Amino acid sequence: MQRAEQTDPYIDVAVLGGGVIGISTALYLELRGYSTAIYTEKIPFRDEPAPRFATPYAAASIKPASVTMSEQRQALSISQDVFRLFADSGSMGIRQQAHFVVYERDRADPSYAEIVSGFRRLSEVGRHPKRPDARSVFGWQFEAYFAELPAYLSRCYALYESIGGHVFERSLTRDDCRNLPGEALVNCTGLGARDLFPDPRPWTVHVGHQVLADGVQLVRNDDGEPFSYNYTPDPDAVGDGTAGEVYAYPRMDTLVLGGSRIEVSPDDEWNGDVPGRSRSVGGVEVPSRIIDLNQELLETYAGVTLERGELTGRYGFRPVRDPDGQGVRLERVSLDGRPVVHNCGHGGAGVTLSWGSAAKACELVEEVLEPEPTSLSVPREFAVAERLADRIRCGRYS
Ligand SMILES: Cc1cc2nc3c(=O)[nH]c(=O)nc-3n(C[C@H](O)[C@H](O)[C@H](O)COP(=O)(O)OP(=O)(O)OC[C@H]3O[C@@H](n4cnc5c(N)ncnc54)[C@H](O)[C@@H]3O)c2cc1C
Incomplete structure (x- = not known):
């Protein structure tokens, strides 16, 4: 042919x-x-x-x-x-940077612990992101590759x-x-x-919200190096309205803040509903914690404020198969x-x-x-x- x-x-x-x-x-x-x-x-x-x-x-x-x-x-x-x-x-x-994965409730080590470099529990790390009101935090740090x-x-x-x-x-x-x-x-x-x-197996979509904060100084740790984190507060401590993970990843052109995973069908038009407390950023409704909790964490750990940043809200679909x-x-x-x-x-x-x-x-x-x-x-x-x-x-x- x-x-x-x-x-x-x-x-x-x-x-x-x-x-x-x-x-x-x-x-x-x-x-x-x-x-x-x-x-x-x-x-x-x-x-x-x-x-x-x-x-x-x-x-x-x-x-x-x-x-x-x-x-x-x-x-x-x-x-x-x-x-x-x-x-x-x-x-x-591609660069390598310190990445923190922080929980307010204890967790077992992840399956990738042996594959990534420099993996250690937070108990062995000096300073790390922590919500000021959190009683204690758990988790780990490693040297993550970042694109x-x-x-x-x-x-x-x-x-x-x-x-x-x-x-x-x-x-x-x-x-x-x-x-x-x-x-x-x-x-x-x-x-x-x-x-x-045709695919015989089911697909789903995890909607992820982000806020891009332009014009914010590059977030750096105590050694002056860029760092990133995922942080999951204790839902009992923060209440249902703001429970859920957040993350912050510094890029040269912007600071990427995010943290939602809303499961929806790939076949339906998503109605844009955000569970819990939300706010509008540039006309896009995003979970409030993406700004509020990240602001708290960035300020206490790195002295960075989002106040002077130009914020853009958006969401994308993670294509999850089977x-x-x-x-x-x-x-x-x-x-x-x-x-x-x-x-x-x-x-x-x-x-x-x-x-x-x-x-x-x-x-x-x-x-x-x-x-x-x-x-x-x-x-x-x-x-x-x-x-x-x-x-x-x-x-x-x-
Ligand atoms: C908010 C959010 C945060 C994320 N964070 C991370 C992260 O930190 N780390 C990570 O590893 N992943 C992350 N992901 C997941 C990652 O973005 C996806 O897993 C990845 O982009 C999937 O890539 P892909 O090339 O398979 O699909 P896509 O990026 O969707 O690319 C599909 C391509 O196919 C083309 N295409 C589709 N249909 C047709 C057609 N009919 N004809 C011609 N071309 C077609 C499209 O134009 C596109 O070029 C995140 C996703 C979201 C939404």
Whole structure:
């Protein structure tokens, strides 16, 4: 069958979707030795964000949340390894910073404790964020990788195009998918996947509110380093109206504050109802605690006030697949005899698990299509890509 449209280049694999999962997967495949093209309706930070297009909303901490995934541990380890490489290179918009996870009720250590670096309980940490009225707090601190998302994704796209990857912006229908070029397709269309390919498993959406605080000084800890946190107050202490987690992540361009996870159906128009106390920020109703509790924590721990910040409220949808079953869709099916690898449904952890998922998707492609690695020629600024290609090609992530 002739699949290539006239304007399409010859490629081995067509990657559908250009969010964080699509660009990571396309890059991984290119570095493995496939020629690829991305077909996507939107590109993060080039096109306007919209709640169903999740990537521009990622905070973007690299720790699992709101996700089920088989082999999650391995996916997280691979992602950590790639983010470490990027952070060490200093060229990709990834850095490491102290991250606190704080609760006012005690919790067991998380499953990622052995994978992240510098993990220690708060009892071993000197100062940490704490609500002034909280009697005691529990939790942990570790050295988290953190993506300066606008910079990171624009570096990923620039690297991808510099090594020969193609990007086409177009909205696809089910029929379009049949006519795309390539020996295989990889579906990374997030919440859009359900419109393109039937999926027997259920999906749900976790709505997440954020407040972007522009013009606020960069939050720094006692050592003068940027830090971030997730903080969950005791509901009995703060009352139902303001109970729930909040987080703060400093980016170079803004301070990202957030903390809601409202479960809604992906098929219905969400009515915008916010449980508990809320307030309007720039016309968007957000849980009050995102501003009030964060303000309290930032002021007491880092002496930072939001008062002079320009605040913007918004919300995005975390695309959660099959939370009580298989989770993330990572499997190979067939469309008219052509392999289609699904890589979608990453909930609140698409950035966190991006490279591990890309490695698994590539493995599923490789089972049916041989790569043809050639020597890689990258601009000097992307020298880190040669090291990543070496790791991929020597089987470090298989
Ligand atoms: C408030 C909030 C905070 C978050 N914080 C974090 C965090 O700190 N850390 C973390 O790891 N994750 C976080 N996440 C989750 C993360 O954003 C998602 O898991 C991730 O972005 C999913 O990426 P994706 O590429 O699968 O989907 P998307 O980003 O939705 O991308 C899908 C792509 O497919 C394209 N597409 C869809 N349908 C079609 C079609 N028919 N034709 C052509 N193209 C199509 C879209 O244009 C888009 O490019 C957060 C999410 C939210 C909402």
